[in-house]
Amino acid sequence: MIIRECREDDLSLLEHHIPSGRTRIHEARFHRQQQGLSTFLTAWIDFVPVGHGEIRWRGCAAAEVRERYANCPELNGLAVWPPERQSHGIGTAIIHAAEATAAQRGDHHIGLGVDDHNLRAAALYLRLGY
Numbered sequence: 001m002i003i004r005e006c007r008e009d010d011l012s013l014l015e016h017h018i019p020s021g022r023t024r025i026h027e028a029r030f031h032r033q034q035q036g037l038s039t040f041l042t043a044w045i046d047f048v049p050v051g052h053g054e055i056r057w058r059g060c061a062a063a064e065v066r067e068r069y070a071n072c073p074e075l076n077g078l079a080v081w082p083p084e085r086q087s088h089g090i091g092t093a094i095i096h097a098a099e100a101t102a103a104q105r106g107d108h109h110i111g112l113g114v115d116d117h118n119l120r121a122a123a124l125y126l127r128l129g130y
């Protein structure tokens with residue numbers, strides 16, 4: 001597996017294999033990366049995208065979170081797709097890649113949020129020390 005920053009010519013493959021529908025979220029994430037606001041990490045197996053996560057360097061979009069965790073980049077939009085690919089370590093690898101990317105920039109903290117009902121993802125984050 002390879003985990004690397006998204007490139008413009010990845011967008012059609014991302015949309016094909018991990019459809020975002022009308023949200024066009026891959027494009028939006030790539031656009032933020034182009035603006036220097038984020039790093040959009042993509043995971044690939046045999047040239048097929050299987051997951052992604054976006055490090056938002058300015059932190060969470062919610063002001064109350066930014067207030068409490070100032071200067072803390074956020075790992076957003078973490079997903080592994082299709083579901084058969086989940087539970088094989090890809091999500092963990094993306095999280096570790098995000099941590100390494102942040103550390104290279106001198107950011108030694110990174111945060112993330114998870115829905116109250118997403119117990120499996122929450123358990124994973126807790127295991128990893130979040």
Ligand SMILES: CC(C)(COP(=O)(O)OP(=O)(O)OC[C@H]1O[C@@H](n2cnc3c(N)ncnc32)[C@H](O)[C@@H]1OP(=O)(O)O)[C@@H](O)C(=O)NCCC(=O)NCCS
Pocket residue numbers: 078079080081085086087088089090091092093113114115118120121123124
């Ligand atoms: C949450 C998510 C990103 C985690 O990614 P993942 O690739 O499934 O996570 P990992 O495989 O690294 O770790 C999760 C599980 O796999 C297990 N695992 C890790 N490496 C493994 C391996 N090599 N072999 C077998 N199992 C492994 C872990 O113990 C863990 O167990 P669980 O299935 O009981 O949770 C992914 O499941 C997903 O996209 N879920 C839907 C979207 C979502 O909820 N996103 C998060 C929003 S905050």
